[in-house]
Amino acid sequence: MYFALTDEQQELVRTVRSLVGKRAGSLDLRAAVATDPGYDEELWRALCEEIGAAALAVPEEYGGAGFSYLETHLVLEELGAGLTPSPLLGSGVLATQALLLSGASDACRRLLPALADGSSRAALVWADTEGRWPLAGSGVTATPGEPWRLDGRATLVLDGVGADLLVVVATTASGPGLFEVLPGHEGTAVAATPGVDLTLRFADVEFTGAPARLLTADAAELLPRLRAVGAIATTALQTGAAQRALDLTVAYLKERVQFGRPLGSFQALKHRCAHMLVAVETARSMSWAAAWSVANAQDTVERQAALAKSWCSDAFSMVAGEMVQLHGGIAITWEHDAHLYFKRAHATAQLFGRAAEHRRALIPQR
Structure with missing residues (x-):
């Protein structure tokens, strides 16, 4: 095809x-x-x-x-x-x-x-205190009533600080549910959490009897799809960053002269760049295939997510590591962007499951 x-x-x-x-x-x-x-x-x-x-x-x-x-x-x-x-x-x-x-x-x-239209921002509250996105619910529990009340703590809430709306995965007596909470209401505390990647903003959210509106009491079927979409979206960030890391590295090797020759003229470095190119191109293919499965509501979304996230995480980590190595000493300085790509690679490798977790999910259960 x-x-x-x-x-x-x-x-x-x-x-x-x-x-x-x-x-x-x-x-x-x-x-x-x-x-x-x-x-x-x-x-x-x-x-x-x-x-x-x-x-x-x-x-x-x-x-x-x-x-x-x-x-x-x-x-x-x-x-x-x-x-x-x-x-x-x-x-x-x-x-x-x-x-x-x-x-x-x-x-x-x-x-x-x-x-x-961008006039309002929302954040998904799901990851538990161990930094995982469990399909059985979350570290937040929901008690029925008028209104429902939420108690518990969630971590790794992307853009949680300043969000106008919190969409919360919470555990009910009958299973996982999805709730709407407006930040700033009683019983809701949002605190920024520093991360290794300065370009991603995370927050911890703690609920203490926070009032909430029920969106659905049966979220068991949607959570696997939602986690898959999160993983696939993360591969888009990884693929774009890996491509730019490759482009910046190739440009540097063409400009940097050593022993009277551009670094890019040395065959050993050409081979390393070729490996980076293969990693980037295959990552993009995997990422686009997974995105296509979401766009067309395929039954294979979760499998495609596992394939793409495991491959793209490893590919980006390799490319970012090579970017640092091939830029030499300047790559570890604050002024150069190489360390930012390296940090983005390691941060996104953890989002919505590590590569090893996704590969394990692909193994048929006996």
Whole structure:
């Protein structure tokens, strides 16, 4: 099968790349990370208003653009290339997909339009205190009543600080459920958690009798799909960053002269770059195939997620490590971006399951 992007999808990629590049000229990565929200608010507003980045995978009936997840995936890949921090993964993918998968049409009509146009941000609260995304629920328990009450703690909440809405996976007496909580209500405490990757913002969320609105009491079937979508979206960031790491390394080897010759002319280094290229191209193929399965609602989404996440995590880690090695001493300086790609590789390798966990999931159970 020959798989390639359509003309419209290619134009989307070019537009996002141009917009991100122009904005980076006035507010670079380090300056954006140092702001209170942790990302360039002007860029995020432009992505939502000019491109509709957060609306691409939202149906038109809920105020979206009515495209598919694949288009969102392509935007994530471009943002990943520049390590561009934004709420797209946390709000535009994780929380938005959780609402769509819940089947709560009234809640979708009420909440998704603001998420789609970027005027509101949401965060998915799920990972337990061990940093895992359990399919049986979470470290948060829900007690029925009017309203429901939530108790417990969740970690690794992407863009949790400053979110206007929390979509919470909680354990009920009958199994996992999905709830809506507005930050700032009584019994809800959100605290920023420092991470190795400065471009990703995490938070811990603790509930103490926090009032919540039930979205669905039967989330057992949607959680595997939601975790798979999270893993696949992460591979978009990994693939984009791996490609940029390769490009920067090749450019450096062409410019850096040693022993009277460009470093790139040495055959041993050519071989290492060739291995990096193979890793990047195969990672992109795996990532796009998984994104296509989500966009077309295939039954193989969870398997594709395991294949893509395991491969892309290892590929990006290898490419980032080679980037540091081939840049020599400058790669470990704060001023150079190589260490940022290395940190992004290690951080995203943990998100939604490590490579070894996904490979184990692919082994048939006897």
